[in-house]
Amino acid sequence: MKFIALNKSFLFSIVILIVFVFQTNGQNLKENSFNYISPKPGSKYIMPENNIALRHGDILDNQSIKDFNIEIEGSKSGKITGNNKFSDDGKTIIFLPDSQFKPGERVFVTLNGSILTISGKTISADPFWFDITEKIPDLPNDNYINNEFNNSIPVVFKNQSKYTPKNFITKNNNLPDDFPDLSVEVMNEANGNDYYFVTPFGHWGWFPENVPYLIIFDDYSTPIFYRKLAGHGYDFKKHSMGKISHFLNNWPNSYINVLDSSYNNVDFYTMQNGYITDFHEFLMLPNGHVFVEGYDPQIVDMSQIVPGGNPEAIVSGWIIQEQDASKNVVFQWRSWDHLNILDADEHVDLTAEIIDPFHGNSIEVTPDNALLLSPRNLNEITKVDRNTGEIIWRLSGNNNMFEFIDDTLRFSRQHDCRILDNGNISIFDNGTYHPEPQFSSIIEYELDEELYIATLVKRRRNDPDIFGTIMGSGQKAENGNYVAGWGSGIPGITEFDVNGNIAASFYFAGINYRAYRHNWKTNRFYPENDTLEFGYLWMEETKTKNTKLYNDQDENVILTSYFSRTNNFVVENEFPITIPANGSTNISITILPDGPGTLNDIITFNSDINSEELVQRIAQQITVIGHVSEGQGIGENSLKNIIVYPNPVKNNLIVKLENESQSVYIKLFDAFGKLAGKYSMENNNEATLDMSSLSSGLYFMQITDLKSNSSALIQVHKQ
Secondary structure, eight states: OEEOOOOOOHHHHHHHHHHHHHTTTTTOOOTTSOSEEESOTTOOOBOTTOOEEEEOSSOBOHHHHTTOEEEEEETTTEEOOEEEEEOTTSSEEEEEESSOOOTTOEEEEEEESOEEBTTOOEEOOOOEEEEBOSOOOOOOTTHHHHHHHTTSOOOOOOOGGGOOOSBOGGGGSOOOTTOOOEEEEEEOOOOTTEEEEEOOBOBTTBSTTOOOEEEEEOTTSOEEEEEEOSSEEEEEEEOTTSOEEEEEEOTTSOEEEEEOTTOOEEEEEOOSTTOEEEEEEEEEOTTSOEEEEEEEEEEEOGGGTSTTOOTTEEEEEEEEEEEOTTOOEEEEEEHHHHOOGGGSOTTSOTTSSEEOSOOEEEEEEOTTSEEEEEEGGGTOEEEEETTTOOEEEEESSTTOOOEEESOSSOOSSOEEEEEOTTSOEEEEEOOTTSSSSOOOEEEEEEEETTTTEEEEEEEEOOSSOOOOOSOOEEEEOTTSOEEEEOTTSSSSEEEEOTTSOEEEEEEESSBOSOOEEEEOOOOSSEESOSEEEEEEEETTOOEEEEEEEEEOSSSOEEEOEEEOSSSSEEEOSOSSEEEOTTEEEEEEEEEOOOSSEEEEEEEEEEEEEESSSOEEEEEEEEEEEEEEEOSSSSOGGGGGGEEEESSSBSSEEEEEESSOOSOEEEEEEETTSOEEEEEEOTTOSEEEEEOTTSOSEEEEEEEEETTTTEEEEEEEEEO
């Protein structure tokens, strides 16, 4: 591909301009032209650093590109040279100018020759032009985060001293003095390797003592990872390819930080083309591309748009970029090209000095290769064609195209629109401008995109209601439950089960942009076994089991402490413990029974760093289980007197006693010690246990003879 330096006179620019007038600002492109051109022909407010991108949609013939010439001239810059890039998607041609365009100039682009697709289709395009912005306004450092609160109804935030969290389990876990309070409010059932991701922060006078941390914690609010941040953190989450990311507000060097499963910083992303990186969304796609969003303040004469408008108003545009694996911008969507400032709802003051009419806060890629966008200040979800950038439909807001069924409330100042696995969409409805009493919720719609009908399927809300006036998220987690991050609401997280019941709830001292629950494991170091089973033993016994912790990294791992919720399990090793590089360390754990029944706990091994440069914890967990009986009657050595079959069992389990007994009771526990059933064998030597409704897995059957006050434990495997 060649880029020709132009030696044409000023008359050339005049001729080109006349041509564009007859082409209606260059919008009428040839049928076999590029489906996507950026900057959009005839557009304004383009940044001086902007690239030029062309895409047809089909895979291009790489050989034909060599004969395709781009000529560029600026009304102030004159001829403009640059370098071409061919994106890894095989569809997009990118031109990177050697120097920035000049403020206020008009840039003319002529595309000479044609390009072939691999199917033999010939592509060409008319010349086009775009305008570079005249002046980039200065904004306060925190203006983008303050916009989150601006235009919301006045609220009086709860006095934190009046809210008493229930269970500060983490207070005895060697945490830093400035670590945010973290508490379990409701916890019905632990769920293995699923963990919560949060980044609580303080702002606007709320939680003034908060120090920002990235935190991953378990069902009991025990942190398995934290890292102290130099600025506010947002949108801490896992991506499908196993990496995690967060936004770091460290003005003016704010960026998206990407970490691997060992919590090493491996990459970072910012907006390209001169735009300001925003915290609201970051998506990593399986093909190595990412979506980043930013905002674009421009000076707009609002006196020409609304009565009393400020002639020097700073209006914030919304920019979305898709960057390829080399961080080239292959798709750029600008609110200036597709949305109208007057689309903003009535609560946006269009006469103000600084105006945020759109305030985008989420991006979702749909199965039909479109984008679902959430411009919060429009009270709207917008579907956009990913190939062309054009709007397909608009849900709710002033430009609503849908009929709503079973929902007169709709949504207000929403966040976090997502596609569900059943094809429906979910939205976190802040409810900022709903009638009193206000509440936030996760709403689910079934959309008929042909008839434009939106049917409300379910509205998930806390009991009692929680109102998060700003921020918030609604995630369908890997376990099928829904996780509501209430933003500024308290408590900070509610997890709903598949039936809509509250399964868990957590408090933390801070506002939190989004909350997620992910199945997660670090490979910084890892245990030989996730679960250490001590079997069954008598109350008078203790038992020690050994396991290993492995380290595949090239540096030693230093374990500084461990944490357990009960006193029934003790780590015998002396801390600190070193796991050598590319090696392992033996760990000894002893069970100390304090009563009969199933004892279970989670041992958390902490590797802490507390230095001026880094405050961090990386932890691994091992589930420990023991089954304790009292008395010596039936006993471990007398199990021959009990017949249990079939084992493994699918439906009915038969229990027979060879010796007569007048009063025998059976309790069935799952592997985590939760009671799964009770059965009586009054004056009967045989019982049938119906296990057909139980989940597959390991169970423990405790058989107790009340006459002799003796018990036995038997393992049962449910198919």
